[in-house]
Amino acid sequence: MENFEFISPITIKGAVSQYKKGANNYYLAGGTDLIVLMREGILVPEKIIDLKTAGLPSGIKKLKTEIRIGALATLSEIEHSSFIRKEIPFLAEAAGKLGSPLTRNRATIGGNLCNASPAADTATPLIAVGAKFILSDGKKERRVKAEEFFKGVKQTVLKKGELLKEIVIPRSAGKGIFYKKSRIKLVDLATVNMTVYREKKKYRIVIGACHITPLRIRAAEEKLNKAKKIDLALINETAEIVVKTIKPISDMRGSAEYRKQLVETHVARLIGELAGVEV
Amino acid sequence: MSKDITLNVNGIDHHVNIQGNETLLKVLRDKLGLTAAKEGCGAGECGACAVIYNGSPASSCLILAVEAEGVEILTLEGITPKDHLHPIQQAFIDKGAVQCGFCTPGMIITTYSLLKSNPDPSEDEIKKAISGNLCRCTGYVQIIEAIREAARRLKRVKGRRK
Amino acid sequence: MKNFINLGRDVNRLDGYDKVSGNAKYIADYEFPGMLYAKVLRSPHPHAEIISINTSAAEKMEGVIAVTHSGKCSHKMGLYLVDRPVFATGKVRFKGEPVAAVAALTEDIAAAAIKKIKVKYKMLPLVDNIEDALDKNATLVHPDLMKYSYLPIYYPKKGTNIFNHFPLRKGDIKKGFKQSYKIYENEFTLPQIQHVPMEPHGAIAKWDRNDKLTVYSSVQSPFTLRNLLRLAFGLSHKDVRVIAPYVGGGFGGKAGINMEPLAVALAKEAKGKWIKLIFSREEVFLGTTVRQAMRARVKTGIAKNGRIIAEEIEMIFDGGAYAEYGTNVVRAAGYTCIGPYDIKNVKGDTYGVYTNHLVGGAFRGFGHGELHWAVESQMDIIANDLKMDPAEFRRLNVLKPGSINSMGEKITKHTGDMVACIDAVAKDLKWGKPSKKPAKPYIKRGKGLAVLEKAPAMPANATSCARVKFNEDATVIVQFSGMEIGQGCITALTQIAAERLKMDVSKLHAAGLPDTDFSPYEWQTVASRITWAVGNAIINAVDDAHEKIKKVASKVLKVKASQLDIDGEKVFVIGNKGKSIALPLIIMGYQYPDGHTIGGPVEGVGTFTPHLTNLDAKTGQGHAAAEWTFGCEGAEIEVDTRTGELKILNLVGAFDLGTVINPSTARGQIIGGMIQGLGSAVLEELKYKDGKIANPSFVDYKIPTAADLPDKIKHIFIQTPDDGGPFGARAIGEHPMISIPPAIANAIYDATGVRIKALPLTDEKILSSLKEKK
Ligand SMILES: Cc1cc2nc3c(=O)[nH]c(=O)nc-3n(C[C@H](O)[C@H](O)[C@H](O)COP(=O)(O)OP(=O)(O)OC[C@H]3O[C@@H](n4cnc5c(N)ncnc54)[C@H](O)[C@@H]3O)c2cc1C
Ligand code: FES
Numbered sequence A: 001m002e003n004f005e006f007i008s009p010i011t012i013k014g015a016v017s018q019y020k021k022g023a024n025n026y027y028l029a030g031g032t033d034l035i036v037l038m039r040e041g042i043l044v045p046e047k048i049i050d051l052k053t054a055g056l057p058s059g060i061k062k063l064k065t066e067i068r069i070g071a072l073a074t075l076s077e078i079e080h081s082s083f084i085r086k087e088i089p090f091l092a093e094a095a096g097k098l099g100s101p102l103t104r105n106r107a108t109i110g111g112n113l114c115n116a117s118p119a120a121d122t123a124t125p126l127i128a129v130g131a132k133f134i135l136s137d138g139k140k141e142r143r144v145k146a147e148e149f150f151k152g153v154k155q156t157v158l159k160k161g162e163l164l165k166e167i168v169i170p171r172s173a174g175k176g177i178f179y180k181k182s183r184i185k186l187v188d189l190a191t192v193n194m195t196v197y198r199e200k201k202k203y204r205i206v207i208g209a210c211h212i213t214p215l216r217i218r219a220a221e222e223k224l225n226k227a228k229k230i231d232l233a234l235i236n237e238t239a240e241i242v243v244k245t246i247k248p249i250s251d252m253r254g255s256a257e258y259r260k261q262l263v264e265t266h267v268a269r270l271i272g273e274l275a276g277v278e279v
Numbered sequence B: 001m002s003k004d005i006t007l008n009v010n011g012i013d014h015h016v017n018i019q020g021n022e023t024l025l026k027v028l029r030d031k032l033g034l035t036a037a038k039e040g041c042g043a044g045e046c047g048a049c050a051v052i053y054n055g056s057p058a059s060s061c062l063i064l065a066v067e068a069e070g071v072e073i074l075t076l077e078g079i080t081p082k083d084h085l086h087p088i089q090q091a092f093i094d095k096g097a098v099q100c101g102f103c104t105p106g107m108i109i110t111t112y113s114l115l116k117s118n119p120d121p122s123e124d125e126i127k128k129a130i131s132g133n134l135c136r137c138t139g140y141v142q143i144i145e146a147i148r149e150a151a152r153r154l155k156r157v158k159g160r161r162k
Numbered sequence C: 001m002k003n004f005i006n007l008g009r010d011v012n013r014l015d016g017y018d019k020v021s022g023n024a025k026y027i028a029d030y031e032f033p034g035m036l037y038a039k040v041l042r043s044p045h046p047h048a049e050i051i052s053i054n055t056s057a058a059e060k061m062e063g064v065i066a067v068t069h070s071g072k073c074s075h076k077m078g079l080y081l082v083d084r085p086v087f088a089t090g091k092v093r094f095k096g097e098p099v100a101a102v103a104a105l106t107e108d109i110a111a112a113a114i115k116k117i118k119v120k121y122k123m124l125p126l127v128d129n130i131e132d133a134l135d136k137n138a139t140l141v142h143p144d145l146m147k148y149s150y151l152p153i154y155y156p157k158k159g160t161n162i163f164n165h166f167p168l169r170k171g172d173i174k175k176g177f178k179q180s181y182k183i184y185e186n187e188f189t190l191p192q193i194q195h196v197p198m199e200p201h202g203a204i205a206k207w208d209r210n211d212k213l214t215v216y217s218s219v220q221s222p223f224t225l226r227n228l229l230r231l232a233f234g235l236s237h238k239d240v241r242v243i244a245p246y247v248g249g250g251f252g253g254k255a256g257i258n259m260e261p262l263a264v265a266l267a268k269e270a271k272g273k274w275i276k277l278i279f280s281r282e283e284v285f286l287g288t289t290v291r292q293a294m295r296a297r298v299k300t301g302i303a304k305n306g307r308i309i310a311e312e313i314e315m316i317f318d319g320g321a322y323a324e325y326g327t328n329v330v331r332a333a334g335y336t337c338i339g340p341y342d343i344k345n346v347k348g349d350t351y352g353v354y355t356n357h358l359v360g361g362a363f364r365g366f367g368h369g370e371l372h373w374a375v376e377s378q379m380d381i382i383a384n385d386l387k388m389d390p391a392e393f394r395r396l397n398v399l400k401p402g403s404i405n406s407m408g409e410k411i412t413k414h415t416g417d418m419v420a421c422i423d424a425v426a427k428d429l430k431w432g433k434p435s436k437k438p439a440k441p442y443i444k445r446g447k448g449l450a451v452l453e454k455a456p457a458m459p460a461n462a463t464s465c466a467r468v469k470f471n472e473d474a475t476v477i478v479q480f481s482g483m484e485i486g487q488g489c490i491t492a493l494t495q496i497a498a499e500r501l502k503m504d505v506s507k508l509h510a511a512g513l514p515d516t517d518f519s520p521y522e523w524q525t526v527a528s529r530i531t532w533a534v535g536n537a538i539i540n541a542v543d544d545a546h547e548k549i550k551k552v553a554s555k556v557l558k559v560k561a562s563q564l565d566i567d568g569e570k571v572f573v574i575g576n577k578g579k580s581i582a583l584p585l586i587i588m589g590y591q592y593p594d595g596h597t598i599g600g601p602v603e604g605v606g607t608f609t610p611h612l613t614n615l616d617a618k619t620g621q622g623h624a625a626a627e628w629t630f631g632c633e634g635a636e637i638e639v640d641t642r643t644g645e646l647k648i649l650n651l652v653g654a655f656d657l658g659t660v661i662n663p664s665t666a667r668g669q670i671i672g673g674m675i676q677g678l679g680s681a682v683l684e685e686l687k688y689k690d691g692k693i694a695n696p697s698f699v700d701y702k703i704p705t706a707a708d709l710p711d712k713i714k715h716i717f718i719q720t721p722d723d724g725g726p727f728g729a730r731a732i733g734e735h736p737m738i739s740i741p742p743a744i745a746n747a748i749y750d751a752t753g754v755r756i757k758a759l760p761l762t763d764e765k766i767l768s769s770l771k772e773k774k
């Protein structure tokens, strides 16, 4: 790892202005992505700006109509939070399947999202549940929908210096299921991951690791939402639409074909489970 | 960048000069002589470098030493009592949970923290807790048995204190 | 079974305290004043000519003390075939091959200096697999093969990429097939895999100005390392000292000579300075050895009664860029090629070929995981086709007392009980009864088993030495150079010594971390041979010490030495225990009341040499197996036929390991080996893209975690005492890894009717095989 300057700003504003001072500066949250890349020499930052001192929100808050998760909340906090487990269990499940406990004790949800891996485990549940992200450039804040946040592999809508401050999740009575398939049971990146969510008979289907970003499959959702009755045939047709929409690649974790087959079977199973149909 | 910092390790403040790019693992091993934590991968994947950081176990190879200023850090050296072994350590010996020993410090750190938060873990909870600590020698079975045994012994110790 | 005082019980590991307390020092934990730190520049190409190496910018950097490469260090190394240069010389033969190395005041400086070395390459045609290697017009990875030195038990082929061909001929193969009622022919393959010891390799070296070399290394073979270093660097044994700290796992990957010469080459350039070289995890993947890939074709002829009467087997190992140690893997697989079966007519041809892949070498199982993958899959294919029960088919055909094995060795009742192993596994799996019905119709369950055998693969002159030293208070220090690599040899060997001394093991201390200047000689800690071979040497050492005590006592007690016996506390006259001398009064010399003293400090020395012969060059017949361990492994699994997901419900292994010295450490070897076997069965594979290794890290080379354990796992000891082993013990270190892959593949077939012939058995492969079948 090359040497760099380490900065501990005490405000968001300070963090952003430090960031903007150079072209090769990086924010540090839990470091579980960043330090790995620096060690491999893929990133050679001039300045590392520690967000942990910058006054970003860190905890998990339950408000009347929404849940707020600070960007610095660790995956462990989310995994073990009793009301996340109760209200958004599929997010807790996703958080608990990311890396190992040693990783999760450090890794933040902000880092997982801003890193913008197509396989990021917290992305599909947040998109499915209709989360919004509060972004800040130190002066102004803006809100974007989770599903609009990701732009490509390692690319987001964040402007230079802008950071992810908080995640807002509407409280609702919807039900969702997260599924992750990896080569070993735990501590592995997803070959595919996905969340299917149902609220007031409306479905949301989000697939990860099968496109340049996590992907919401609206055509498939519509198929379900329009149907009078959900039966096995409809579920299978829906799964087919999902498979036709995704564009997975072949890599170390699996071939494109295998990913399609996994998605087809598992998306059908998740829908079936939510709809009470034996698949 | 180089900087003088104070690291609180095993209850002792250490004043050290560090480089920005030095990991906590490197500073513990090279500058403080605390070599129980090992480098098995340097990339957060193996758990050999685990220490208790701010109350929970973490891979010290993915923590920068500069970040660690003001944080309480506990290593295997700090867990080991002065004149005997910790019940977890003894259980690891008694149950044959040690082979080459390279994963052992990290395993014991993770166990220590698990049993603090969950004194009576199920087998599945144990497996999940140590899933980030790779061991190539034992096949984990005797490690899991040792953790259960340690839990039993710690409960007994606690019971006696009451 | 005999009544032992120290054997067959769970003596706690003697290295336990060191390891749970963090007290145990491994190579990376050593620091010496003034130490320099080394980094290695590796080839980015799998096969290329080196046009030039320019190190001047690196040499000019502040803090850089030494830079070296093939221009300064052109030594070659190798245990059996001396084909491997310390630094790529003339050309690079695999991606990751060391090209140059730097020693500097800090690791950071060394790392920066490495980047300043400029190397120009010219690409050469890639030899990317076994087919490329054997092509008529193949590019030769080693055009100078025939100029290399090698032991005369290997057979390289001039003008080819074949670095060893081991032929085995027994009976009349033509006749065998002619008489066969059915003939089966199949091909099986497996990829390269890594040992993945949790401790990365490392070495620390100092070359003094008087040309004395000291090396600390994470090594399985301190004496063999010393020998190979002195050969490579042209020194005398007396001037090379190897010191071996605790080793954080080996599995064959730290056997022979490895990365130590890189540190030594730098030490030679920076005389008088300690050079520390610790590999990163990526370098362990790139720069150490791996298990060779293999392709096997098996043709088997069966008589009407289900007996195998002919087998022709061709195994081709992808030995990678260098064959130095791996050439003996080819030989070992070659002489065991048919597995533990009694077959009259055999034709075996086992080849090792060079490619531009990672260097193949010793790996737990040493060719036997590979050959059993082929043979034990084949046996199931045959049994199923014959509609015979696969366990019964094996019972009928395996080696039994009176059988003659592949090499022509006769099996006796002391060799071990193969059938008992099969029976034990069958019983645990409830063999013959269908699995419990799974919850969903698309989930299928099945059972499978596979047998195995292995003998230590070693040359006939692989010898051992041990010492026992009495202390003043009649406690004992045991010295040997078997390496404690996790297997528990320090504990087991001390138990053996204590047993022979008739003392409780608590009276002994094992000086188990060798230093070649002080420790007794040991060939290598490989081949599962340490408890067995060094155990024998220790018994001889105890006997030697006892003889010495008796000699003095016979003078004092005025009886013949043969009339004396020794227990843990005294030497006494047989039949008259009252007439005795307490050990503390005699082991430092016996002092008479007038003060004069006879005898002296008692130290016993014992050696052990296995009784082996070389094998016939044309037929492979002879005696290469010092002892055999037989075993059987079984699996019950379920497959989700819609996703290919494999779940292991039960894994069981039964091994005839003779007398169990320490049940806890033996169990540790078995369970650990079975889980490593599980990794090789369902997960592990080094993948190549354009000849370059594509997954040299834990991100994409996955090994099992605790969460991947089967629902149930069980070990079973079968204990037929070995007539040549210490107190009847035999080897168990490697065996548990060997037949897990075929046992699982056979279970998958039982569940789904799909036969997978290429490892690993990933979910993805199971799914695509299921789709193909439809
Ligand atoms: C062993 C291991 C296993 C892993 N397994 C998984 C897995 O299973 N699934 C998975 O999805 N990921 C996995 N990861 C990747 C990683 O741990 C996660 O992506 C993690 O959530 C990153 O969070 P962090 O806080 O550590 O990010 P950091 O490394 O601190 O940051 C990641 C990136 O995001 C930027 N960033 C961080 N926070 C903010 C913010 N608030 N605003 C703007 N930019 C920000 C940083 O500048 C950096 O570029 C694994 C990593 C390791 C080491
Ligand atoms: S060394 Fe830190 S996790 Fe492997």
Ligand code: FES
Binding pocket: B097, B098, B099, B100, B101, B102, B103, B104, B134, B135, B136, B137, B138, C198, C248, C249, C486
């Ligand atoms: S005991 Fe060797 S890695 Fe766990």
